[in-house]
Amino acid sequence: MxxxxxxxxxxxxxxxxxxxxxxxxxxxxxxxxxxxxxxxxxxxxxxxxxxxxxxxxxxxxxxxxxxxxxxxxxxxxxxxxxxxxxxxxxxxxxxxxxxxxxxxxxxxxxxxxxxxxxxxxxxxxxxxxxxxxxxxxxxxxxxxxxxxxxxxxxxxxxxxxxxxxxxxxFDEKHGNKQVWELGINRGKIITDGVGYARDLTNLPGNDLTPERLAFHAEELANSLDLEIEVIDEWTATEQRMGGLLSVGQGSINPPRMIVIHYKGASDSSETLGLIGKGITFDTGGISLKKAPGMEEMISDMGGAAAVLGAVKALAELKAEVNIVAVIPTAENMPSDRAFKPGDVIRTMSGYTVEIVNTDAEGRLVLADGLTTAIRRGATKLIDVATLTGAVMVALGYEATGAVTNNDSLMEEVKRASEQTGERVWQLPAYAEFKNNLKSDAADLKNSGSRYGGASAGGLFIGHFAEGLPWVHLDIGGTAWLEASRGWEPKGATGVMVRTLVELASTKK
Structure with a gap:
């Protein structure tokens, strides 16, 4: 109720x-x-x-x-x-x-x-x-x-x-009834978006497969009268989405690429691309994770949930902004069909990647996610992902890590996060971090040194931004909590929904 x-x-x-x-x-x-x-x-x-x-x-x-x-x-x-x-x-x-x-x-x-x-x-x-x-x-x-x-x-x-x-x-100088009701209504719409993201993330992995996530996205888009495209594994093959397909090939549940368009500013040539990592369950694949705590990997689609929750709120607020929301979703499983260390895959952009760790899979689907957003008109990009454990080593559960190629867009994200109370901490993007991703077998390898891993993981994704303004938000430590705090419950937090809404709906 x-x-x-x-x-x-x-x-x-x-x-x-x-x-x-x-x-x-x-x-x-x-x-x-x-x-x-x-x-x-x-x-x-x-x-x-x-x-x-x-x-x-x-x-x-x-x-x-x-x-x-x-x-x-x-x-x-x-x-x-x-x-x-x-x-x-x-x-x-x-x-x-x-x-x-x-x-x-x-x-x-x-x-x-x-x-x-x-x-x-x-x-x-x-x-x-x-x-x-x-x-x-x-x-x-x-x-x-x-x-x-x-x-x-x-x-x-x-x-x-x-x-x-x-x-x-408490008189008119503190705001009249109309002003207060305006703020209350905005708060209700945004918290509804956060609640949607939390509920989606908390769904068990046997329920929320890539196909089911696409179904939820279709339901949402239809309820908001938004344009949606769901790309299945056959069309993904035609479009050469090698990152998405390689991660999903080990599972009986095939991958999907979900694209939603929200057009709230018809006179604007700018379109914000929001890309959310949608790994509905992550075993680590052939590079299998340890068993303790693996049940929490239902949260590996927390970035996808945040993007969907933000789109829901922005559409209901009738925000004057154009959005292309892209969700690459797959299940990372070990099997006789799974991709494996030593493989070389070709991403949608044409760049090749040597696989050295199948548990560094999120960046592979996001590579194709960024390319998909760019080909559908995005002029600036923000990806949201439970990408690394390294970000938790640096920031614990206290803040979302950020990597960027554009200081101006990064400042907008920081201002939005300060308004919402969702902490964002910018990580360095030194060229040396990306040097660790050089491969003898391909354009890049998908993992490097364990030192500076959060920055390196972000810079891997940024390689596919094609020079557009881009910010990566690593919610590896903030998307899921082991105990409640403040307004965030145990389990899925819906983090970054409010920051994305604040960023996209604030007049520049």
Missing amino acids: ATSFTYGARSGGQLPEALVRFITEEQLKGFGDPANVIIHPEIDARLKKGYDKEVFQAKPKQTEIVSTLGLFELPYIVFVGYEDGSGLDGIRRAAAAAAKALKSIRVKHAEVLLQSTILNVAITEKGADAVAQALTEGLVLALHDRKPLKKDQTDRFALEEITFKPEAG
Whole structure:
């Protein structure tokens, strides 16, 4: 069940079950003063006592649920720590913490108090619509969990309604109802795209084969009235997609190349190519991975999911941009038909690649993905891929790694990521990294030294950009989490959907 949002003062009807109130540590220090009652003398004193005992300090992400026991009009107050000056990211994280607290007491209808003391700086700097969007995103994304395939589905929690209630003094300078509803609506559309990406990524590999991923893409495109082309293995052979075909040849489930066109700026000659790695399951092929943790390789199509989620949101937002979304999808399996180390393959672009490691397969399908996007009119390129383990060595689960050939496009990506709170860290693109990919048998080999592997993997893909502005986003550490954090759940995160939407929909 989707959460509904309203903005404005309460006007009759059933009372909410809880009030969410953001609070800073400085504000909390003033609680308990009889001359300055904030909520109710007893509730204030209780909260101040907790602060003195260092139980609740109003630190970021801290929450305190207070049962009002008839001392206040609503049964519960959820106090959420907030740090002054933390901007949209802090607001989003505070909203996520509030959502988890509401879930813990199974609240179906909650009221979020909009306080000028908390939100004024962010509204002044970013606008009320951006603050409304951040609040909506934090609340919705934190409640989105993996949908387990269980017989009994009766225990699914749903926060059905959120009311944003302006406090006294929260006037027109903080944005009117129309502005807030605009931001709320944008937040709902974008979080719906993230949720779509998460649900798709969480599907088990026996369900989400390349053909099934193409089916989901067709369903999405048809629902949005978008042009879609699904290239099967026969047509891929005709178009000489050697990268895609070699990776997919070891599986009984044949590969697909999916192309979706969104045309939101008919007067523009620019088209953004979004290419998402769609390996629906990655065993490593002949270069077989270790068994522990291999079940998480259902997430190796997280880049494809991010691109589809972004296209969904951009189309629903009616963004004024042209997009060609390309998803090369295959299953990397070991068999008597599988490609193997020592093979030399020819990619769609004509470049040849010596295979030295079949577990470096994502860059091979992305090579053909970039060529496909270019031949269908892309003028700049962004690929999103769970490409390397090396990026996790460098950045852990904390940031997406980036490699580029164009500083201007990279700066646009960085600005978008700063707005969304999805961290992106640019990695070096030294020529020496690419030198490690030189082959005696072909134009390139698909893997080199284990040192600088994230940069080298990105530069392999960039070889196929044909000189167009290009950014590679390695989500190897951010697409899948072993434990929830902030607004991101355990499992698939849908990372980069919001950054791609921000990038593509922001007026330049």
